[in-house]
Amino acid sequence: MLRMAEALRRALNLGSSAESEEYTTEAGPPLLLLGGPGSGKTSLLFTAALEAAGEGRGPILFLTQRPLQSLPRGRGAVLDPLRLQKIRFQYPPSTHELLQLLCSAHEARGPAPSLLLLDGLEEYLVGDWGPQEVAYLAALLLDTAAHFSHQIGPGHGCGLIVALQIQEEGDSGDALQLSLLQRYFPAQCWLQVDAQGPGQHCLRACLDPGGQGPRAEWWVAFQPDGEMTVTPWPAQTGNPSSDKGSSSEGQP
């Protein structure tokens, strides 16, 4: 099982990770998390960070332009201060500073991150960006994660998840940008607001692990108090049976 897909799957299947020792430590492909405004990308990234922080491996590097407005609640047990301490937030205010951070990542001392997360990639792609600049930013994200993997040593990679806000109907400029990013991020998770799902604010999450495994889908629902619940999509096809474990989790 691919680790990145697994990390997200676990982020989506909160609480169903009883058999966590089974998870492999292979980093898997970099993952692009795509969705419109308010589609829960930040919550999912943060949940993935908390899950990874509970693995007893290196710190988690969370890059975003500004501090999170609120921490997603998830399930009470997951918001453990020890886990929170392992998440290192950095707020590069501009593309220039993001690039500088990635280019100098090998100068940092201390244990290498086991997971690199970037929220709001679209905010770093504003302005007049040619294909080469977009590709360089994507390639540098991969290169930084690859360097962390190298530092960690064989068998334990550093994962990479990047969230990008997309418009429902992107113009042609966005289409080129998206296809460039997809070149470097073969695995993608699409989030869509779905009015038919359970809960107040419900999303449909579709994970395509880049041709390296079956697609998988979930409902992600946010309750009015901010709690996030995740259930497998009813019409799921060919997915590992471990997903069934999360259905016993149920709705509150």
Add this chain to the structure above:
Amino acid sequence: MAVALPGVTLPSVVEELLSEMAAAVQENAQIPDEHLLSLKFIFGSSAIQALDLVDRQSITLISSPSGRRVYQVLGSSGRTYLCLASCHYCSCPAFAFSVLRKNDSLLCKHLLAVYLSQVTRTCRQLKVSDKQLTDILFTKKKQEA
């Protein structure tokens, strides 16, 4: 694995060719003619230009004490281009146009030369400080902007 990930891995047919070439080079110290033909068939004129870059030892592997690595290729025009070691990226205009924008070639001649220099083990090596490596990675982008 049948699926090629264009930004990260090569199609399996190219991977196989490169590993066969590496084995042949280790045995005979040169690339067999049939491999050169396959290379030309897959990459067209880029193959010849890439082999030329390898012959002229134009590829330098730059590394710092951190273990981070990057390739620098001296192009036929005398300009140097940056190629990342972990995924497909070259700072040259052909990569931007033919690979990224038009999507009608797999690699530019510099990236192909990097792969070939790994096969023939003819990479120059350059050790720099961590700070110098940062500058190489960072200024490359400004040059091209």
